[in-house]
Amino acid sequence: MSLLQVKEVSHRYAERSLFKWKFQSKQVLSDVSFSIEKGTCLGLIGPSGAGKSTLGKVLLGLERPQSGQILFQGHDMYSVDKSIRRKIRRDLQAVFQDSYSSVNPRMTAEQIIAEPLENYETLTAAEQRRTIIELLERVGLSENDLTKYPHQFSGGQLQRINIARAISLKPKLIVLDESVSSLDMVTQTLILDLLKELKDEFGLSYFFITHDLKAAYQLSDTLGVLDNGKLVELYESKLQFFASDHPAVKEMRSSILAEHPRFRSIGRGTTLQEENRV
Structure with missing residues (x-):
């Protein structure tokens, strides 16, 4: 059984004028189907406005599609009970494009990474601190960064913190939504190398949304092309x-x-x- 199965997903947004909603609607996704296997990365590429980020929101449970089905570890994401939904939220994490807006500016690196651990794990204060230090070191930072705030990090360093938070619960799948596009080329390469190492080390699966063909080629095992809301091609190599x-x-x-x-x-x-x- 595939880790993630997307079956004929379609979604549309209502268009609106300046003062009121119109009856017309905009088709964003049209009968999109694909699957992701354990330990693999599917890179989804396409131009701006193709529907990539909307599809990412659908996979994360943030945007219910009008039709179709999302199966994660065999469970329909939009019809499961609370206990299964909680498990899905643990096993399905995300890293977004803007590293700064993804964190609370008033929280330290330690507090940022601690959020999912506090929600899902039962650790003593000493165990949690030790876990966070190990996560920081795994993404190329150190114990000295524990008490720093977001504004004290570069964009690449802060994205490493977001990655540390995403892997803290050892999830099955991480949605990477343009997660390197706001970084300079050198930092992009370093982050992509880190993501590849973590994928191999922890057996992670990725859904990598990007408009950058070279980034997709570097990280992905298979490639999908989304154009005008349709998955026009899916390549196994x-x-x-x-x-x-x-x-x-x-x-x-x-x-x-x-x-x-x-x-x-x-x-x-x-x-x-x-x-x-x-």
């Missing part, structure tokens, strides 16, 4: 993605200049056999 002739994929490939020559040649239509020889 990155080689399939780079060999695709789908117009939306070709447009995305042409919009980047890959740093590595092998990616440039693929973008010009290199075959899978040629890529395998690189």
Whole structure:
């Protein structure tokens, strides 16, 4: 059984004018279906306005879709009882784009990471502090950062704290919603490397929402393309993605200049056999 199954999910938002709601509505997601296996990362790419973040909210239980079904560990997320819903909330975490708005500016790093532990674990004060220090060290920070506030960290450091909070309960799946897009290129690479290490170490699964093709390629095992609310393509390997002739994929490939020559040649239509020889 797949860890996550998304079955024919559709969602629409009502449009509104300046003073009142209109009867017209906007289709945001249309019959989206896919699955995520344990220990894998599905990268979802697409242009702004494609519906990626809305789909992320649907998976997190924050936006109930008009139709379709979300199964997490075999449970329908929108029809389970409170006890199962609590378990799902523990096993399903998120890291969002804006690291600063994701935290309370009046809380220290220790308090930020402690939130899920206090909600779901029964630890002594000493055990909790030791756990938080271990989490900080695992994401590249230290015990000296415990008492610092968000404004005392760089964007990359604060995103590491958000990641530490997300992995504190050893979840099964983490939704990464543009989680590196606000960072500079060097920091992006470091955070992506960290996420990959954590995925391998803890057997984590990721749903990685991004518009950055290079970031998706670095972290993802499989790639999905969302365009105008529809999952137009789903690739079981990155080689399939780079060999695709789908117009939306070709447009995305042409919009980047890959740093590595092998990616440039693929973008010009290199075959899978040629890529395998690189």
